[in-house]
Amino acid sequence: MSQKVIAGITLDVNEEGYLTNPAQWTREIAKEIAREEGIDLTDKHFLVLDFIRDRQQKGEMLTIRSVGNSGITDIKGFYQLFPGAPMKKAAKIAGITKPASCV
Amino acid sequence: MQKEEHPLKKVCIICAKGTIEDVYATLVLGNGAVMEGIETKLFFTFFGLDAITKKQMNSLKTGTVGNPAMRMPGGLPFPTILGILPGVEAGVSAMMKSQMVKLDIPPVSEFLEMIEAGGGEIYACKLAMDMFKLKKEDLWHGVKDVLTVGQFYEMCGGLQTQIIFT
DSSP: OEEEEETTEEEEEOTTSOBSOGGGOOHHHHHHHHHHTTOOOOHHHHHHHHHHHHHHHTTOOOOHHHHHTSSSOOHHHHHHHSOSSHHHHHHHHTTOOOOOOOO | OOOOOOOOOEEEEEEOOOSHHHHHHHHHHHHHHHHTTOEEEEEEOGGGGGGGBTTTTTSOOOOOSSOTTOBOTTSOBOOHHHHTSTTHHHHHHHHHHHHHHHTTOOOHHHHHHHHHHTTOEEEEEHHHHHHTTOOGGGBOTTOOEEEOHHHHHHTTOSTTEEEEEO
């Protein structure tokens, strides 16, 4: 396991840069990781991040469809918020492990 | 020496069969590519057209005859002769679909919407449409165009592009 300093805090990360301990996550850290991904976080982004953190914490399956049904954004909006690879990017910024779902 | 990585930039996926498992193989591959930020084009031809035909798309079936990998719940062999009985195909298909629901796999039309929402493109094959006497208005609203094979190849160019036949 490697470590990385983000927003002045030393964090445990895996080789792809995902936080391995979700408890270390803060909003400042999220903003910093998002900047590295070229995203400026808005309140809407944080609603999505809270949703997926909550879902993973409960052990529920994290799929792009579940985000689309969250009531926060539809799937198109999710792609706009986190362009490119939304599920992976959002998970990275949310400080959770990379989702292992195929849908 | 450092191994050079060339991540996929574009995938063109061809679906030529209309069973649940063939169509979902295409949809999972397609949606998965879109989710990875890979440019994605899906091309439906022959019986695969059922997946984008309004009338058929949400009532696809799994074939219960001639499939040696088919098993009873519990793992016992599924004799082909059972598969010809009325209602068996419908029952097996319903069971397949209920298993997919548990994994948050959506119905065909919603799956296509998801792919489209992420920027994936859906095309139909002109020749097969002519063969099956289908018109553009018979197809799902999100089908971008009806293509000849030549037009399909034209959009499959470029480095780091793969054509996948499911």
